[in-house]
Each structure stands twice: as C-alpha cells, then as structure tokens.
Amino acid sequence: MYLRKYLMKQPTIIKINYFYHKTMPNHIINPNKWIDLYADYLFNYTISRVSDREKAQDLVQDTFLAGLKSMKNFKGEASERTWLISILKRKIIDHYRKINSNKGKAEVRINYNDSESEGDWLEERVADPFDKTAEDTMQNNELSDAIYNCLGKLPQKQADVFKMKTIQGFETEVICNELNITASNLWVIIHRARTAMADCLKENWF
Amino acid sequence: MSKLKFMIPCDEANHVCDKSQYKDASLWEKVILNIHLIYCRACRKYSKNNGILSKTIKKAEVTCLDKECKENMKKDLNKVLKEISN
Numbered sequence: 001m002y003l004r005k006y007l008m009k010q011p012t013i014i015k016i017n018y019f020y021h022k023t024m025p026n027h028i029i030n031p032n033k034w035i036d037l038y039a040d041y042l043f044n045y046t047i048s049r050v051s052d053r054e055k056a057q058d059l060v061q062d063t064f065l066a067g068l069k070s071m072k073n074f075k076g077e078a079s080e081r082t083w084l085i086s087i088l089k090r091k092i093i094d095h096y097r098k099i100n101s102n103k104g105k106a107e108v109r110i111n112y113n114d115s116e117s118e119g120d121w122l123e124e125r126v127a128d129p130f131d132k133t134a135e136d137t138m139q140n141n142e143l144s145d146a147i148y149n150c151l152g153k154l155p156q157k158q159a160d161v162f163k164m165k166t167i168q169g170f171e172t173e174v175i176c177n178e179l180n181i182t183a184s185n186l187w188v189i190i191h192r193a194r195t196a197m198a199d200c201l202k203e204n205w206f
Numbered sequence: 207m208s209k210l211k212f213m214i215p216c217d218e219a220n221h222v223c224d225k226s227q228y229k230d231a232s233l234w235e236k237v238i239l240n241i242h243l244i245y246c247r248a249c250r251k252y253s254k255n256n257g258i259l260s261k262t263i264k265k266a267e268v269t270c271l272d273k274e275c276k277e278n279m280k281k282d283l284n285k286v287l288k289e290i291s292n
Contacts, residue, residue: 060279143262
C-alpha cells in the first residue's frame, strides 16, 4: 500500500521539481552594470572591515576583475550581488593573511632609542577610553550594510540622487547640473527615496 | 503681510521638512513648518521619522566612491572585458 502510494507520488514530485527549475529566476550576469550597481555597496562593505580607503578601493577593484575572470563559473543560483560579495569576502581574508604574514617576518621597532621619547611605549598601549568599542563598530557595520541593502531596493535614479545628496553631501545645484534635472524634480525624488528608505529601515532599525 | 501665508498644505510642509534635513530650509520656512506641525499629526509623524532617518544614516557613517574613481574602475573593467572576449 505504502509502495503504491509512493510510486504514484513519484511522477508528481518530478514534475514539481521540473517546474520549480523552470520558474526559478535564473540570474543573468552583466558586467557592464556592475560598477553603477554594486561598487558603492561593495566599497562600503569593505571599508567597514578594512578601514583604509585606498586598500578598500583596491579590494573592490580586484573583486570585479576576479568576477570577470570567473564569470563562466556563475551558475545563476544566487544574485549577482551575493556572488560578488562572496568573492569580496575571500579577497578581504586574503588581504589580512598577507598583512599577518608580513608582520611575522620582521616586527622589531627601534623607535625608542632617543632619550626624549623614553617610556612612551607604555602609554601607547593603554586603551583609549574615547575609542569606539568593538560592539559599537560591529553594530555600525551591520547598520551600514542594512542601509545599502535598502538603497539597493530603490530605483536606480532615486538611489543615485539620495546617495549624492545624503551621503556625499553635494549641493542641490551641483546635483541638478550633473543629472540634468530641475530642483523641484530633485526634491520629489529625494522625498520618495526618503519615504522608501524609512519604510525599509523601519523593519530592522528604528 | 498679506503675501505671507501661515498655513501651508501638507505636501509643501513635507518639502520643507526634507529640505531642513539637509539644512537647505530658510528660517521663515522652518517657522512655517513648525506652525504646520502644531496642528497636523501626519506631518509630525513624517518629520519625526525623517529626523530619525537622517540620524541613523549619519551614525552609520556610510561612504561611497567618488565619480572619478568609478570612471577609472570602469575603464579597467572594460579593458579586461575586451581581452576576455577576444
């Protein structure tokens, strides 16, 4: 009885599976749009973990290049962004590995040979009480990831304008000239972006 | 004095509220906005949320790449793309 049921069920399972594969959104890769869409997101992700602007920039660039080279391996199971982030994560780990191996080779500092700075090194080691705690930074990392997630959900134009105005802090006129829009147009876009961002961030952060 | 309006519609109030988040609003606009906020509950809520949004973004210290840098990246990427396709 059980077997018969099982056998009867089998074809439907296959059919469902087949159907599932057909309707699965197959992600397509398009490197021409990478930088416009993901550069800021990746950069922000990197800078919260590497905290050196130039290094972070290099890492993002490396990620894109590596992505190009292994484009054939992209199966379309995950979205482009997830795929790029997974490459970037590996790049960041490699970066830290490199630093650490350099450190191991020669970390002898002979800065304290003049009498004036004698004893400085002890003070240097005391933790700065005004420094951010690890927890603070961690929360900040998550927050900026969340912000970029929400920005990614906005239409391209809204995201661009919002980024320029809020994050880069450009003047209204500059943005208007750059993007060829009127001031009132800009404020409408900003208003929509702000409402969308607030709604999106409300779920997690407010 | 007759030209000065003390009552503004909600969409205008929202506009001023957005402006004030970027310190673009004039003093008079801010006064009028606050008068509007006294009697308009929906706008009070909106401007409160708006303030929180600004604060959160400021706190998160998000950065992004400047345009020049992106252009350079694009050039490099295109170069490699051509090499691959050839």
